Amino acid sequence: MGSREDVRLWLCRNVAIAMMVFAAVSIEVGRSETNSGFKKYLMTSYFEKYENLVDSNFQDFLGHVLHSGLCEVLPDNLRPVSKHSVLQRHLIGEGSHRHLSSSIRFDIDPKSVAQLPINYCEVLVVERLPAGVFADPFELQHLQQRGVFTDIAVFGDTNLELPSFRSNQSAVEIHMNVDPNIFQEKALEIKLQLPLHARYQPLDESGYSRIKFSDPDLFMHCCIKGKLQNQSCLFISATDHAESKTEAAVWRIPSGIKAHSEIVSVVTFISAILSTLAIVWASIFCSDIKPGKSSKQS
């Protein structure tokens, strides 16, 4: 089966990645790969179905993924992780270039893990960025090359110059390898720092717009040793809201003030005209070209 072949190829590639620090470029912007089967990035499958990143579409998509991505041979209740919680989420730094820091805990279900012949696992974090904030794919690529993340890709709008109201929402998908030995323990804790940048905000009377970050979508993607060959499985764990006691991270970004519009336009053009006049006056009357309008004749 073609899809199984792809899975195997995919596996080989990821194992190779895990074994050595690699410098290959695997950043993919927007929709790329079109092969069937399990995609390298979840968001690739999403953008094959939908044009833009919209929350309701994404929920539908997750419902679909839950069905198609789960293991065929395993009973539904077998999951390596029972639930996850976002322990902490805040923004580091000031100004237009900051880091979104998150720490996430996965509770491991020892019963399931004992029954699952896990070959290899990775954590998938899908960070749906609010409008007005973007991640720079080239910057993330550098982080990936330095081995901070196993794989990372930006989906959606990556035009850095566009102001907020003209751009679409974008999403960052991060893959991080998990050491299989971690499953001997009770919980797996992951800390992430994602560099983000502010776009120019829509005009606002208060002079600032507040951008809220919702919790990320978390998945565990594992390779299970099957009867015939390895099988790729996607697990979604329940969010433990009781444990997620964090407040949403909020970014306060300066925005232009509409009341300035008129005065700014008028003064801008007046000053442009004044300096034009000054230069024209100096060129015609104050340069040392002798009268005779010599250079004007050509």
Add this chain to the structure above:
Amino acid sequence: MARLSYGDLLVGYFIHSILKLRKVPEDLCKYSVMVWLFNPFTFTIGTRGNCEPIVCAMILWIIICLMNGNVLQAAFWYGLVVHFRIYPIIYALPVILVLDPLFFRSSFKPKLLNWRLRQDKNAQSYSKVADQYGLWTPVKTIFAKERIVFALVSGAVFLSCTALFFYFYRWEFLHEALLYHLTRTDPRHNFSIYFYHIYLQHEFEFSVVEKLISFLPQFVVQMVLIFRFAQDLPFCFFLQTVAFVAFNKVITAQYFVWFFCLLPLILPWTKMKLKWEGFICILVWMGAQTHWLLWGYLLEFKGENVFLKLWLASLVFLATNTFILVMIIRRHNYSPVFEQLEAATLKNVVKLQ
């Protein structure tokens, strides 16, 4: 990175060649070249991995070709440089003007005006000779052979480069290289006085009238500078570039390299002394920039809403640029690059036509 620093050195070499051709004494040449090589702006921008010094070198080479009477080669490089970067398009008109048959015949190597004769005797004699031929000659010379050759060759080179890349990359190329500049809306903060205006208005479409009004100051200044100073070609290029950058809708620090490479070409003709006029000019210009950068820092790295102050700083920067332009114009010894052809030669030329 190293290759781009070689670009810097090449620019230095070309500056030296141009000044030598214009018979500037050796020590003045050296000082002028040093103004380029030891300019903290240019070497940080050049070594940062920016292609600007290469474009600068091409522009200087075009000036050298023209001074050697090599119109064909100048036209070829000009077509190429406009293909690389769009901004040198502003030099088209002054080059056409300088290819005046009163000064420039491709059959002769053009005579260059000696630096020692910079006290504007020439400008007077020029007008005298021109008067002898009345009004008819200038009209006829508008379509001088050299001008047509330059326009056709550079146009052909530019178009064939565009066609070649269009063949390889289709619309993607056209869009990213050329059309992008027409439609670009970058409302993010920059040195330009227009940035806050663009940001405040960016939710509405700009009307054609508004676009024209914002283009008018740029256009008027360019035209006046060109028709006033075209015969002193490097000086004209310098003024045009400073003015073009100052009135542009987007200004970033790398644009300053465009005129820094031309600055050494005008220094030997200025009456401004480093002590104290020149020093004040440098100080004022850097002060205005630092002042802007301070507000820029507060906005970008501290997240404070200082848009209005930043915009005021842009206005101050424009005022400073204007002040320096006016100072430079007032203190410059206007001196055409080419010496007027002898009246006798000129008569033959007119007869031949």
